[in-house]
Amino acid sequence: xxxxxxxxxxxxxxxxxxxxxxxxxxxxxxxxxxxxxxxxxxxxxxxxxxxxxxxxxxxxxxxxxxxxxxxxxxxxxxxxxxxxxxxxxxxxxxxxxxxxxxxxxxxxxxxxxxxxxxxxxxxxxxxxxxxxxxxxxxxxxxxxxxxxxxxxxxxxxxxxxxxxxxxxxxxxxxxxxxxxxxxxxxxxxxxxxxxxxxxxxxxxxxxxxxxxxxxxxxxxxxxxxxxxxxxxxxxxxxxxxxxxxxxxxxxxxxxxxxxxxxxxxxxxxxxxxxxxxxxxxxxxxxxxxxxxxxxxxxxxxxxxxxxxxxxxxxxxxxxxxxxxxxxxxxxxxxxxxxxxxxxxxxxxxxxxxxxxxxxxxxxxxxxxxxxxxxxxxxxxxxxxxxxxxxxxxxxxxxxxxxxxx
Amino acid sequence: xxxxxxxxxxxxxxxxxxxxxxxxxxxxxxxxxxxxxxxxxxxxxxxxxxxxxxxxxxxxxxxxxxxxxxxxxxxxxxxxxxxxxxxxxxxxxxxxxxxxxxxxxxxxxxxxxxxxxxxxxxxxxxxxxxxxxxxxxxxxxxxxxxxxxxxxxxxxxxxxxxxxxxxxxxxxxxxxxxxxxxxxxxxxxxxxxxxxxxxxxxxxxxxxxxxxxxxxxxxxxxxxxxxxxxxxxxxxxxxxxxxxxxxxxxxxxxxxxxxxxxxxxxxxxxxxxxxxxxxxxxxxxxxxxxxxxxxxxxxxxxxxxxxxxxxxxxxxxxxxxxxxxxxxxxxxxxxxxxxxxxxxxxxxxxxxxxxxxxxxxxxxxxx
Numbered sequence: 051x052x053x054x055x056x057x058x059x060x061x062x063x064x065x066x067x068x069x070x071x072x073x074x075x076x077x078x079x080x081x082x083x084x085x086x087x088x089x090x091x092x093x094x095x096x097x098x099x100x101x102x103x104x105x106x107x108x109x110x111x112x113x114x115x116x117x118x119x120x121x122x123x124x125x126x127x128x129x130x131x132x133x134x135x136x137x138x139x140x141x142x143x144x145x146x147x148x149x150x151x152x153x154x155x156x157x158x159x160x161x162x163x164x165x166x167x168x169x170x171x172x173x174x175x176x177x178x179x180x181x182x183x184x185x186x187x188x189x190x191x192x193x194x195x196x197x198x199x200x201x202x203x204x205x206x207x208x209x210x211x212x213x214x215x216x217x218x219x220x221x222x223x224x225x226x227x228x229x230x231x232x233x234x235x236x237x238x239x240x241x242x243x244x245x246x247x248x249x250x251x252x253x254x255x256x257x258x259x260x261x262x263x264x265x266x267x268x269x270x271x272x273x274x275x276x277x278x279x280x281x282x283x284x285x286x287x288x289x290x291x292x293x294x295x296x297x298x299x300x301x302x303x304x305x306x307x308x309x310x311x312x313x314x315x316x317x318x319x320x321x322x323x324x325x326x327x328x329x330x331x332x333x334x335x336x337x338x339x340x341x342x343x344x345x346x347x348x349x350x351x352x353x354x355x356x357x358x359x360x361x362x363x364x365x366x367x368x369x370x371x372x373x374x375x376x377x378x379x380x381x382x383x384x385x386x387x388x389x390x391x392x393x394x395x396x397x398x399x400x401x402x403x404x405x406x407x408x409x410x411x412x413x414x415x416x417x418x419x420x421x422x423x424x425x426x427x428x429x430x431x432x433x434x435x436x437x438x439x440x441x442x443x444x445x446x447x448x449x450x451x452x453x454x455x
Numbered sequence: 456x457x458x459x460x461x462x463x464x465x466x467x468x469x470x471x472x473x474x475x476x477x478x479x480x481x482x483x484x485x486x487x488x489x490x491x492x493x494x495x496x497x498x499x500x501x502x503x504x505x506x507x508x509x510x511x512x513x514x515x516x517x518x519x520x521x522x523x524x525x526x527x528x529x530x531x532x533x534x535x536x537x538x539x540x541x542x543x544x545x546x547x548x549x550x551x552x553x554x555x556x557x558x559x560x561x562x563x564x565x566x567x568x569x570x571x572x573x574x575x576x577x578x579x580x581x582x583x584x585x586x587x588x589x590x591x592x593x594x595x596x597x598x599x600x601x602x603x604x605x606x607x608x609x610x611x612x613x614x615x616x617x618x619x620x621x622x623x624x625x626x627x628x629x630x631x632x633x634x635x636x637x638x639x640x641x642x643x644x645x646x647x648x649x650x651x652x653x654x655x656x657x658x659x660x661x662x663x664x665x666x667x668x669x670x671x672x673x674x675x676x677x678x679x680x681x682x683x684x685x686x687x688x689x690x691x692x693x694x695x696x697x698x699x700x701x702x703x704x705x706x707x708x709x710x711x712x713x714x715x716x717x718x719x720x721x722x723x724x725x726x727x728x729x730x731x732x733x734x735x736x737x738x739x740x741x742x743x744x745x746x747x748x749x750x751x752x753x754x755x756x757x758x759x760x761x762x763x764x765x766x767x768x769x770x771x772x773x774x775x776x777x778x779x780x781x782x783x784x785x786x787x788x789x790x791x792x793x794x795x796x797x798x799x800x801x802x803x804x805x806x807x808x809x810x811x812x813x814x815x816x817x818x819x820x821x822x
Contacts, residue, residue, distance in 0.1 A: 184702070187568050191713045192721075225718065240699065240713065247698040418629035 084155040085109045087132065088217030089189075090202030092168035093175055094138065100175065104145040105136035105203035106157060107217050132215045134206045142182040160188040163221040165195045165239070166258060168202035173298035180246060180298075183239050191240035194224055197255040197293035197300070207282040208260050220287050224256060229320035232313050233306040234289050246298065250413025250424070250431060253295040254312065257303060260285040296407040296432075304401055311398030314359050314391060315410050315442075317342040324363070324394075326386040331369025335387055335448065337361045346416045348423055352439065355412050359391055359444045365451035375451055388444040395442040406436045457751055457759040458594050458744075462659075464668035466598035469605045471653050471676040474741045476683055477734030478560055479649035480612070481707040481727065484688040486788070489701040491642025493628050493692055500685045502643030507650035507677035510800050514653065515673045517808040518660035521818035526657035526804075527752040533807055533816050540753060547749035549799055551766050554742040555773030556792070558582055559784060561735030562774075564705060567781070569728070579771050582732075586739035587767040590747055591760055594662050597740050604733055611726045612683065615707075616690050618714045618723070623693035645788065646684065648796030653677060654804060658745035743767060 088107035093100060110132055135153065139145035149157045171179060183189050198205040206216060213219040228234040234256045237245075245253040263286050290306040304312065313319040319340040326333050340361035347354045365375070365383065375383070402409050413431045417424040427434065462470070487495035521529040527546060531539025562578035570578070589597050632639070653676050656669075663669055691706050694713060700706050708731075711724040747763030754762060778784045811817075 187571075191709060192715055240695070243702075244696055244699050247702065248696060249698075415626075418626050421630035421633045 078156060078158065082156055083158040084153065085161050086157055086159050087161055087215050088164045088166065088206050088220070089159070089162055090134070090136075090166040090168065090198075090206045091142070091171065091179055092202050093170040093172065096138075099140070101138050101140065102142045102145045102175070103136055103138050103203065104142060104149070105134050105206055106149070107132055107134050107206040107215065108157075109215070132210075132217075134203065136203055142179060158188065159186065160190075162189050162193050163215075163217045165189075165193055166202040166205050167195065167197050167255070168205075169197070169199050169300065170201070171300075176298040180243060184243060189239065191238060191243075193239045194221055195237050195239060195242050195255055196220065196224075196258040196289065198258045199293075199303070200260075204282045205258055205260060205287070208285050208287045209283055211263075211286050216287055220258065220289065223287070223289055228289075230322065232319045232322035233291075233310050235292055235309060235313055235316070235318055245411075246295075248411075248414055249428065250408065250415075250417050251411040252297075252407045252409045254304075254409045255293045255295070256289050257291040257293050259288045259290065261288045262286075294402070294405055294407055294409055296405070301407055302401070302405040304398065307394060308398040308401050311394035311396070312402075312409060314340060314361075314395050315342055315344070315357050315398065319361070323366070324387060324390050326383070326390045328382060328386045331371060332367075333365055333369070333383070334367035335363045335383070336366045337363040337387075337391075337446070344410075344412065344415045346412070346420055346423070348420070353423075353427070353434075355415075355438060355440045357395065357440060357442050359395065359442065359446075361391065361444075361446045362449050363387065363446060364449050367452075368454070374455075380448055383448050384446055387446045387448070391444040391446060392442045395444070399440045399442070403436045406432075408432075408435045412438070412440070457748055457757070458662065460593045460595035460598075460662055461664045462594060462598040462662050463664055464672045466602060467656075467659060467663050467669075468672040468675045468679070470598055470601045470659065470741060471655060471672065472679045472683075473601050473605060473608070473734065474655055474738050475649060475652050475676065475680040476608070477738040478557060478731075479646065479680075480684055480687055481564075481705060481731060482560065482788075483646045483649060483684060484691045485700055485703055485706040486645040487642045487688060488692060488697050488706075490644065491638045492633070492697040492701075493630070494632055494639050495642045495697070496628075496685050496689045496692060497632075498639045498642035499646050499688050500681060502640055503646045503650040503684075504677060504681040506643065506647040506801075507653060507681065508674060510651040510804075511653045511656070511673040511677050513801060513805045513808055514656050515660075515669060517804055517811065518657055519666070519669065520811055520816070522666050523661055524818060525659075525661055525748055525752065527749040529816075529818055530807065532818075533811050533814065543749060543753040546799075546803075547746055547753055547766070548769075550742055550746035550749055551770045552773050552777065554739055554746060554766070554770035555777060556787070557735060557739055557742060558770060559774040559778035561732070561739070563778075563781065563784065564708075564731060565728070568705060568708065576775065579774055582736055582739060583743075583767050583771050585736045586743050587763065589736070589740035590743040590763055590767075594659070594744060597737070597744060600740075601737060604730075604737055608730050608734065611730045612687065614723075615711045615714065615726065616686060618716060618720060619690060619694055619710055621716070622713065623690065624696070625693070627693050627696040628689075644793050648793045648800075650677065650680060650684075651796055651800035653680075654800040655741065655745055657804060658748060739770075743770065746770070 086106040086108050090105035092103040092105070094103050095101065137145050137149040137152065139148045146157060165183065167179070208216045210216040210219045213222060224234055224236045228236055235254055237255050242253060242255070245251045260282055262284070292304045292309045292312070293300060294302045294304060310319070310322065319337070321336070321338045324335050324337055326335055340359065342360070343358045345356045347356055408431070413435070417428070487499055491498050527543040530543050533539070534542060558579050561582055562575050565578055566573065566575050589600065653673060656673055660669060687707060691700050691710055694710060695706065703709050708724060708727050711727045714723055715721045743763060743766060746766040747759045750762035750766050751759035756762060778787065
């Protein structure tokens, strides 16, 4: 025992540490927190003062589920495992902390799946919301953002049909099923920040809607029910179309037809059905492997943006009369398909020209590939954008036609 | 030479690499991107690389003239006893001040991103305690620990880079050299300060067992450090783009958080935290060892362990006094640190080297 004093000191240290370090400062035990899975942000005015209203879709705690009026099946909680709790404050964080005035549990936002932005948010407040989301240590870049034409508080109360949580349903809908239909442009916190900060880009958020399920509507119509009086708890979520922004200002909406065109141009089309009509019949063509290329061109004094869309598809559904498909008439199918795709793209472009917002990031593309040109036009890009000609060319191919000859 | 330990050239190489990368790998990308935008990877690859090689050459040449003694031991021989003692004292204090900076940087990340309620002082004490213990045990222990940590460090960084690769958008690198070469040179301003930390070879050269392999270690350090920091900066630019990346305080941490492979491999950001804490403690230990030896030689004591304790306490105090809040801290790293670093890493050793050459001072006949 050469180092007797040292060992003694170490032993004393361990004893001392045991007494003082019995737990850490920041422990958050699971029985003390409540997990927020969806955030809804609204602005309300209280005595002429702007107030942030934060609605959180939280997981119901076990106690609340067993004692509450919710149904429980075989130990596994079913519908009613979640509820919306909202709080209000002068700033967003104030609202987050005011949460503690009515809740015995700390709010934990590390599992936030979606953020719903209500339509009451004005540009100044949107900037603050963006800052809050980016500065918060628990909210992640992967959290999805959706816009709702109404009060976000309401949107979160929607009845989940397939998952136990509305927020999880919206997330899965956007991430997993979105690419199968390509009418939803998924945007997460990072992409929102990216679109808002990068010059020459504008933000587009997917639009969340609450709909009364058509099935239940047909039932209620027979019993003379007023469908307007149905609360959000009886509606289900649907994501279609998109919300267009200019800077931080919400300027308009796109329907799903236009959104699909936008996704083609932005190279975000992952697959989906394009119905075409040919020879008096309707056909469904399932497109996959789509890609696009944007090439700005300055010929003479006019700026033209060429967009080339390429896709491969398959005929998946035909009319009553089975036409034999030959190498000759498959060209006709392809032409009809090209027309249809171009039409969608043009619809998106005319909407964005009408609202005067460059949601495709053409300005950003010019900046990246033609930096010299961008230097001249970057200052007045917002003004000249609506006059810029965009030429769409579509080059689609049909690979096969399903199981029918 | 107060520490009797001996290390080989690979250990010296990795020791210097970890001293360079432990903190800079995670903090430099956003600083460089703020200054040079999407071209910042070029500044990290070329400009900081050249600066690093220059520092490595100057300090190595100086060290090779006095192969058996550390910088603070032979400094009085070159400039005279009294000015020499004053300079070594300043050198020791600057090393402690840099340690304070590292400590404050290390605990700030944990404090800001995780443990909000834990006081910084406690984190500082925990980090410094571990670092002090490492430095107390001597250079061989630090060197062996470095080899161990370097493997984990490399794997973690590569895992993060590889997993986030599907999110890289090539457009983010364009346009190349939009505003000419000036931003690229200015973008290296901050990063160079860290790359020059290879100057620590002044304090570690005598421990090297085979002196002919010294140049391999010195220049290899710069090459490895440059490759790592360019790789991580390119990944940050590719994923986040320069606009978003320059707004984020801990970009690489956010990068690790952004990883999501099929909604399955997620939330592995803790890897970054582990290598951050381990790296900060190692870097502190390296600086503390240098500071302790520098203080001991200045005071002329034979055992460097007591000065080491003093240095640990002074460094912790400096971390609290000079880097009190985040604004002070950022101001220091933005405005003061580059010039400060250039003078201690390059100009001061270069001046001493020129003096040594002019006065023809050499230590080859030392035993």
